[in-house]
Amino acid sequence: MSKVSVVVSAGTAIEKKTGSWRVEKPVVTDKCRGCGFCMQYCPEGVIKVEEGKARIDYDYCKGCLICKEVCPFNAIESVMEK
Numbered sequence: 001m002s003k004v005s006v007v008v009s010a011g012t013a014i015e016k017k018t019g020s021w022r023v024e025k026p027v028v029t030d031k032c033r034g035c036g037f038c039m040q041y042c043p044e045g046v047i048k049v050e051e052g053k054a055r056i057d058y059d060y061c062k063g064c065l066i067c068k069e070v071c072p073f074n075a076i077e078s079v080m081e082k
Contacts, residue, residue, distance in 0.1 A: 038054050038066075054067075
């Protein structure tokens, strides 16, 4: 029997790897200027700015794509999960 991860409130996904829920995932392109705007809007807090570029922790990203919608530089694309 497989173990089921349950997220009981917003922002608690960091306690459970929930990345397998995605259908699409955000991908940061070379257009990224590291402004951190996407990081501020990520509901799970899985985006960090490192070395001048946004980095997404895919173990916890659910693929809501809010980051893509708020990026002022159109630096985040969505791709189908494989």
